[in-house]
Amino acid sequence: MRARALHDILRQLDNAAVAAGRPAPRLLAVSKTQDATAVAELAAAGQRAFGENYVQEAAGKRTALTGLDLEWHLIGHLQSNKAKEAAELFDWVHTLDRAKLVAALARHRRDDQAPLNVLVQVNIDDEASKHGCQPHEVIALAKTIAVEPRLRLRGLMVIPTPYPEPEQRRDAFRRTRALFDALRTDHPQLDTLSMGMSDDYAIAIAEGATMVRIGTALFGARKRRESGMGNGEP
Numbered sequence: 001m002r003a004r005a006l007h008d009i010l011r012q013l014d015n016a017a018v019a020a021g022r023p024a025p026r027l028l029a030v031s032k033t034q035d036a037t038a039v040a041e042l043a044a045a046g047q048r049a050f051g052e053n054y055v056q057e058a059a060g061k062r063t064a065l066t067g068l069d070l071e072w073h074l075i076g077h078l079q080s081n082k083a084k085e086a087a088e089l090f091d092w093v094h095t096l097d098r099a100k101l102v103a104a105l106a107r108h109r110r111d112d113q114a115p116l117n118v119l120v121q122v123n124i125d126d127e128a129s130k131h132g133c134q135p136h137e138v139i140a141l142a143k144t145i146a147v148e149p150r151l152r153l154r155g156l157m158v159i160p161t162p163y164p165e166p167e168q169r170r171d172a173f174r175r176t177r178a179l180f181d182a183l184r185t186d187h188p189q190l191d192t193l194s195m196g197m198s199d200d201y202a203i204a205i206a207e208g209a210t211m212v213r214i215g216t217a218l219f220g221a222r223k224r225r226e227s228g229m230g231n232g233e234p
């Protein structure tokens with residue numbers, strides 16, 4: 001049944017990409033609040049990349065699923081006091097939004113691990129209460145990441161204001177894509193634009209997403225903490 005849901009989503013991502021004349025994005029399966037069994041079922045169906053919002057919750061699943069060749073992505077807000085644990089646990093961090101965190105993750109990524117893949121989270125709609133750096137801070141933050149050998153800058157991540165109509169988020173996706181393109185003049189190796197969730201991935205793909213983060217459309221409704229973005233603040 002989960003294999004079926006996975007194949008449905010992959011087909012829909014393909015369709016959206018074809019309709020937009022764009023390459024199909026990578027699927028990040030957002031497994032927050034789902035148990036390790038659900039992750040294992042998707043993994044058996046071929047899914048490799050999983051997104052989690054909380055360090056502790058991800059640590060538990062990673063331990064439970066030792067032996068599976070999975071890729072773990074942190075997509076929730078990261079507090080500095082959790083940087084060490086996050087640097088050792090995850091393969092990707094999507095929510096790097098301040099210089100202090102760059103230094104902490106770089107310091108704690110162990111030498112026997114591959115460099116940590118990171119995305120700069122942008123507060124594209126300039127909401128006072130939200131995480132992410134301001135658009136004008138992206139270039140400077142990218143520079144501080146690029147000189148860290150233990151970090152590998154891959155691109156940008158965005159969570160637009162959740163306006164009721166997904167179509168209202170298109171402009172935020174478009175502005176993030178423009179920022180991504182601008183950043184690539186200095187960092188041509190960047191390959192990842194993480195944007196789009198269950199209800200707006202088609203629009204995000206049309207605007208240039210290379211990775212979409214899908215939870216409910218894949219797993220069904222979440223079991224707890226289902227409100228909001230689950231962005232570290234339930």
Ligand SMILES: *Cc1c(COP(=O)(O)O)cnc(C)c1O
Binds near residue numbers: 053159198
């Ligand atoms: C929960 C979450 C998602 C997935 O949201 P769905 O609407 O369930 O697809 C994507 N990105 C972030 C940052 C999230 O917190």
